[in-house]
Every structure is written in structure tokens, then in C-alpha cells.
Amino acid sequence: MFDVIINLINYIVPFMIVLTLLVFVHEMGHYLIARINSVKVEVFSIGFGPELFGFFDGNGTRWRFSLIPLGGYVKFLGDMGPASMPNQSKIDKKSPNHDLMFHNKTIFQRASIVVAGPLANFILSIIIFSFIFLVYGKSFSLPIINEILPNSAAERYGLKERDTILSVGRNKIKNFEDLRSIIQLNPNIKLKMNILRDGKVIDLIVIPSLVEIEDNFGNKYKIGQLGVRSNETEYIKLGFIPSLLSSIDQTYSVIKISLVAIKQILFGKRSTDELAGVIGIAKMTGDVAQVSIIAVLQLMAFLSISLGLVNLFPIPLLDGGHLLFYIFEAILGRPLSIKVQEFGMKLGLIVVIFLFLLTTVNDLSRVNFFNTIYRIFS
Numbered sequence: 567m568f569d570v571i572i573n574l575i576n577y578i579v580p581f582m583i584v585l586t587l588l589v590f591v592h593e594m595g596h597y598l599i600a601r602i603n604s605v606k607v608e609v610f611s612i613g614f615g616p617e618l619f620g621f622f623d624g625n626g627t628r629w630r631f632s633l634i635p636l637g638g639y640v641k642f643l644g645d646m647g648p649a650s651m652p653n654q655s656k657i658d659k660k661s662p663n664h665d666l667m668f669h670n671k672t673i674f675q676r677a678s679i680v681v682a683g684p685l686a687n688f689i690l691s692i693i694i695f696s697f698i699f700l701v702y703g704k705s706f707s708l709p710i711i712n713e714i715l716p717n718s719a720a721e722r723y724g725l726k727e728r729d730t731i732l733s734v735g736r737n738k739i740k741n742f743e744d745l746r747s748i749i750q751l752n753p754n755i756k757l758k759m760n761i762l763r764d765g766k767v768i769d770l771i772v773i774p775s776l777v778e779i780e781d782n783f784g785n786k787y788k789i790g791q792l793g794v795r796s797n798e799t800e801y802i803k804l805g806f807i808p809s810l811l812s813s814i815d816q817t818y819s820v821i822k823i824s825l826v827a828i829k830q831i832l833f834g835k836r837s838t839d840e841l842a843g844v845i846g847i848a849k850m851t852g853d854v855a856q857v858s859i860i861a862v863l864q865l866m867a868f869l870s871i872s873l874g875l876v877n878l879f880p881i882p883l884l885d886g887g888h889l890l891f892y893i894f895e896a897i898l899g900r901p902l903s904i905k906v907q908e909f910g911m912k913l914g915l916i917v918v919i920f921l922f923l924l925t926t927v928n929d930l931s932r933v934n935f936f937n938t939i940y941r942i943f944s
Contacts, residue, residue, distance in 0.1 A: 576852050576855070576856070577848050577849060577851070577852030580851045580855035580862065581847065581852060584851050584862070584869065585635065585636070586635070587866070588687065588866065588873050589637060589873075591686050591687060591870070592638070592686055592873060592874070592877070593611075593639065593640050593683065594686060595685055595687070595689075596640045596679055596680070597610055597640050599678055599679045599682035600640065600642060600668065603671060603679060604666060605666060605667070605671060605675075605679065606625075606643035606663065606666040606667070607625070607640055607643075608626070608627065608642065608645070609627070609639070609640065610628070611630045611631075611638050611640070612632065612635070613631055613632035613633060613635040613636070614639070615634040617630045617632055617633075618631045618632060618633060619631055642668035642669075643666050644667035644668055644669045644670065645668065673895055673896055677889060680885045681878075683874070684873075684874035684875070685874070686874075687870040687874030687877075688821075690867070690870045691820075691867040691868070691870045691871045692810070693813075694813075694867040695809075695812070695817065695867055696806075696810050696812075698860060698864065699804045699812050700803065700806065701803070702803070702860050703801030703802050704801065704802060704804055705743070706800055706801075706802055707743065707796045707797060708730075708741065708796065709731040709732075709740070709744065709745050709796070710729070710730050710731075710796060711725060711727055711728065711729045711796065712728075713795040714726070714727060714793060714794055715795070718775070718792065718793020719791065719792050719793055720772070720794045723773070725759075725770065725794060726763065730761065730762040730763075731745050731761060732760040732762055733759070733760040734749075734757050734760075735757055745792075747823055749774045749789075749792045750774075750789040751789075751790065751827065751830070752774055753774050753775065753776035753777075753788065753789060754773060754774070754775075754776050756773055757771070757772050757774065758770075774790030774791055774792050775790065776788060776789075776790065777790075786839070787840050788836065817867075817871060821871060824871070840928075841921075841924065841925045842925060842928065845926060845930065846928065847869065851865060881914045881917050881918065882907075882913060882914030883911055883914035883915055883917075883918055884914065884918075887910065887914050891907060
């Protein structure tokens with residue numbers, strides 16, 4: 567029993583620390599741009615539900631920790647609640663606080679406040695990657711093939727050792743990681759490769775094999791595989807400016823790869839089984855925390871990007887949903903009716919709950935929860 571408690575602590579504590587930091591940064595983005603635009607912030611909450619503890623600052627903002635720690639919100643003057651729905655009884659142009667209300671600001675001001683949350687997450691990932699590249703170093707592998715696996719797609723389509731991959735499709739290949747990312751996202755798809763071989767540039771058509779892999783945390787993925795290897799990875803410490811530029815490029819690459827993966831899931835080219843939820847992320851964080859602080863920082867950077875990206879989805883209840891409402895407002899010349907917004911929020915809540923349940927089932931399946939329950943009761 568004691569071992570179980572220790573294991574729970576080893577997973578829950580790192581997860582809660584990472585999640586709290588990411589949520590704080592996200593909400594701080596909203597908060598800072600709101601203050602810049604002279605919007606009064608009534609509540610800054612880490613978590614949802616009843617308040618556990620908190621305090622008021624000199625501006626009258628209530629900073630609080632709430633019971634349910636899975637997220638957070640800022641509540642502006644004129645909001646009905648955490649979802650930032652307008653409270654019509656308070657939004658009155660005759661009110662002395664008219665200019666301090668979020669919903670009385672211009673579309674551009676409101677949109678900038680909404681975008682600031684995800685943008686803060688992207689900036690955090692850039693800062694983390696910069697720190698890693700500056701202090702620990704960045705891995706570099708030249709896109710030169712040193713080994714071709716037997717019976718692999720690479721062998722089948724004529725790749726040879728010492729080939730240098732110049733480009734795949736329209737994508738220039740700067741390092742082996744670029745090649746790996748493209749191949750993994752394109753199983754069973756014809757790809758044109760530009761190759762340097764014995765001083766001559768040639769073209770080859772390859773079709774990556776579809777394989778299922780399992781990562782160090784028990785998550786299974788179906789990806790494309792070419793069957794080639796490069797030399798061992800080297801870590802090179804970068805200067806400040808190169809670290810910053812590389813971190814921006816890394817963040818952009820993660821966003822691009824994530825969007826491609828999401829597109830493939832939506833069009834049925836990838837399974838929804840690959841989606842991870844709270845339990846899966848908690849397990850991953852706990853596992854990584856036992857490896858090294860650098861591994862935790864890397865995971866935090868990836869999770870920060872994911873948090874920012876997911877919040878930009880055009881789903882009412884998320885930041886992207888508010889932006890969608892503002893687009894309609896700009897087109898129509900007036901805000902959507904409260905009834906339409908409320909319907910959108912309810913629809914968004916259904917989508918969020920569905921995704922939560924789907925990812926939770928995936929997480930429980932990965933840890934063999936259902937098999938364990940079956941064995942207990944069978």
C-alpha cells in the first residue's frame with residue numbers, strides 16, 4: 567500500500583507542478599494584455615470550482631487556487647463566469663466602469679487578449695528550448711545514411727549507405743531529424759527524394775512502410791518508417807542568438823507536425839487511439855521526471871505548445887471559439903446574439919467532454935486498466 571502511495575506521489579506531484587506552471591503562463595498572457603488594454607481583471611484562478619485560498623492585489627484582482635486543478639481562467643469585468651460570456655446586466659454604456667469592461671472593447675483589443683494566452687505558451691516553449699540549447703546543447707545528425715536495415719523500404723527502393731538526403735518532396739532536409747519527421751508522418755505514401763550520391767544528384771521515389779511502435783511510456787503509434795540510420799547524435803552548445811533562432815524553429819516545427827497529425831486523424835489516416843489525455847500526460851510526466859530535469863523541461867516545452875495549439879481550435883469554450891465569434895462579429899457588424907453564443911458554448915462543452923472521455927479511455931487502455939478490471943471480476 568505504501569509503495570502505491572509513493573508511486574502516485576511520483577506521478578501526480580511532477581504533473582501538477584508542470585500543469586500549474588503551464589496554466590499560469592497561459593492565463594498570465596490573457597491577464598497582461600488585458601491590463602495593457604485597460605480591462606479590469608476580477609479573478610485570476612488556477613483551477614476551476616470553489617476557491618481553496620487566495621488574496622486580493624492592489625488592483626482589486628482576486629488571485630486564487632481552486633478545487634479542480636485541471637486548467638484555469640481569468641474573469642474580466644462584465645463576464646458572467648470563467649467562459650467569458652457577456653453579462654448583459656453589467657454591460658451598460660452608462661456605467662462608470664464602461665471603459666474597463668472586456669466586452670466593451672474593440673474586436674481587435676478583445677482578440678489580442680484572447681490570443682495572448684496561447685501566444686504566451688508558445689513563447690514559454692521558445693524560452694525553454696533556448697535554455698536547453700544554450701546550457702545543455704542541441705542534437706545534430708547529418709542527413710547521411712550510415713546503415714540500411716534488411717527488408718526495409720530503403721533497401722526496397724534503392725537507397726544506399728553514404729547517400730545524403732537533400733530534400734523530400736518540397737521539404738529541404740537540414741538534418742536527420744527533418745527526414746525522420748517527414749517519413750513518420752507519411753506511411754504508405756509516395757515521396758520524391760533528392761539524393762546526393764558519389765557527387766551526383768539523383769531522384770528516387772520511396773514509399774515508407776507502415777509500422778507500429780511503442781515509446782518508453784507504453785504509448786503505441788502507427789508511423790512511417792524508411793529503415794535507415796545515421797551516426798550517433800552529438801550535442802553542441804549554441805550561443806544566445808543561435809539558441810533563440812533554433813528554439814523558434816523548433817517550436818514552429820512542433821506546431822507544423824502537430825497540425826499535420828491532427829489533420830490525418832480528422833481524415834482517418836491516423837487512429838484516435840494515439841490521443842493522450844490527463845492520465846497519459848500525468849504518467850508521461852512522472853516517467854520523465856525520473857530521467858532528468860532536461861527531459862522534464864523538454865516535455866514541458868512540448869506540452870506548452872500543445873496547450874497553446876489546442877486552445878486555438880475553433881471550438882466555443884476555448885480561445886479559438888471566442889476568436890470564431892469575433893470573426894462573425896466583424897462580418898455581421900454586430901456581436902452574435904446571446905442565445906447563439908450560449909448554444910455555441912454548450913456545443914463546445916459537449917465536444918470538450920467527448921474529447922476528455924475519448925482520451926481518458928485511451929489512457930486507461932494503455933495502462934491495461936480494463937484488462938485488470940476484467941481479471942478481477944471474471
